[in-house]
Amino acid sequence: MQIRSLASSDEAFSDWYAVYQSAHSADYPSGPRFLERELRVTYEGHEHQDTKLWLAENGGRAVGAALLGLPLKDNLKLAEPEVWVRPEARRRGIGTALLETAEACAHEYRRSSALTYLEGPSAHPTTSGTAFVEHHGYSRRIVEIARVQRPPFDLNAITKAEEEAKPHAAGYEVLTWRGRAPDDYIDEYARLEARMSTDAPLGELDYEAEIWDEARVRRSEERAERMNRGHWTAAAMAPDGTMAGLTRVVLAHDSDATGFQDTTLVDPVHRGHRLGLLLKAANFRNLLRDRPGVQTIWTWNADSNTHMIAINEMLGYRVEGWAAGYQREL
Ligand SMILES: CC(C)(COP(=O)(O)OP(=O)(O)OC[C@H]1O[C@@H](n2cnc3c(N)ncnc32)[C@H](O)[C@@H]1OP(=O)(O)O)[C@@H](O)C(=O)NCCC(=O)NCCS
Incomplete structure (x- = not known):
């Protein structure tokens, strides 16, 4: 060998x-x-x-x-x-x-x-x-549960949950886009990307905050395009113009088979306004407008992330598998 x-x-x-x-x-x-x-x-x-x-x-x-x-x-x-x-x-x-x-x-x-x-x-x-x-x-430091959303999608239930959530988010505006992040929001977008690397529960993982700036965001968008993957994003803007939350789904341009929910974050100072649900619901509609035939969207959550899991279950995500982080000192 x-x-x-x-x-x-x-x-x-x-x-x-x-x-x-x-x-x-x-x-x-x-x-x-x-x-x-x-x-x-x-x-x-x-x-x-x-x-x-x-x-x-x-x-x-x-x-x-x-x-x-x-x-x-x-x-x-x-x-x-x-x-x-x-x-x-x-x-x-x-x-x-x-x-x-x-x-x-x-x-x-x-x-x-x-x-x-x-x-x-x-x-x-x-x-x-x-x-x-x-x-x-190696020892197990974190376990995440994989959930999948599949058709038929219950859009009525999603709309109802959104209507109930909206009064809690007065003053926030939810924007959606496809592809590159708009230039006007790029710095705020990068700030939230960096937060994402450590704000989601990390269990016992030894992992530090990632460094994100405009150049890194743009380069990752270019790589996604070269992979022939599309991006659908929703962002919540606070009344003072800062970005309060973000969610993104990626899906190959030429296949409906496997979508990935790869980022959802609400900045801690803006939590408690149901922005997580409003963002994911808006982004799901954003995706469906372009790609009504999407077959699966995968998402991973730490067991302790009960709030995010409740939102995902409401959107129709069901448990499919697990992912575990193992680490060892060298
Ligand atoms: C995990 C994987 C890479 C192991 O490859 P492999 O060539 O069979 O590994 P080795 O022969 O070097 O196994 C070394 C030891 O690991 C343990 N081990 C490996 N596979 C095992 C199994 N299926 N059940 C129990 N012990 C196992 C054993 O202690 C083994 O030693 P032994 O055969 O003398 O008992 C292979 O099974 C695989 O590709 N799995 C799917 C991908 C994956 O999970 N990769 C994770 C690694 S980062």
Whole structure:
């Protein structure tokens, strides 16, 4: 067995992706999946995040795949490994060899903590992945529950909940847009993005606030476009012109299969006005106007985030699986 490094722009990345697909399908067939073209962009590296990739081959056949994410502007002590092995090649040490390769690289970059996320269906609270990382000394620091919204959507119930919420949000204006954030709101938007990295419950995770500014927002929007993904956003503006809250859904331009709810935040000073519900309801309608055929929207919440979970349940989200953050000092 040989391990070699590669870049996401290499032709061999298709082999890397095939391993990712087969490992993922074995452990979580109903789970959300990124497309090859999306991962090629995600892993190409940029000023805020570098990503190293490795492929394990046996007799010329790709059997294992790994990556190491390296934050470059914040969380400089962190390294984020991920490992996948084809089902028929497991329990032969390939995963361990790949993880050791990734962790050695983390040492070279002077990272002192490794963080990895695992996921699975509700029916299986433990997987090959949880056994593997625990074997390698990682401990579970946070568990999030994955929920999915699927058609038919109960828009009457959503409208009713919105009507009940509106009197609590007098003075706030909810704006929606598709694609790039409007220039007028970009600084406030970046401020809330940074808050998002630490305001959602973090459990026992050792994670610091991310640094976001206009340039980072614009670059992440450009990457999403190159992945051929659309963005739908709703923002609540307070009477003094500051942004009080934000929510965003992403969905591939050419597929209705898998939407992701990737940010929802209400600034702590503006909580208690039902803005979370009003934002998500407005944004859902914003999305449906363009994409009435959307099949799934995935969202993840820490168990302790009872308020957000209540909003999601009202919108029709139902439990589907879990995601857990495991960390270890290197
Ligand atoms: C997790 C995964 C990468 C392990 O790959 P692998 O090549 O089978 O791992 P190894 O052979 O190096 O296993 C090392 C040890 O981990 C533990 N382990 C791995 N898989 C296990 C399983 N299914 N059940 C129980 N223990 C397991 C064992 O202690 C094993 O040692 P042993 O075989 O001597 O008992 C592979 O199962 C996979 O691709 N799973 C889906 C993706 C995933 O969850 N990745 C998470 C890692 S970040």
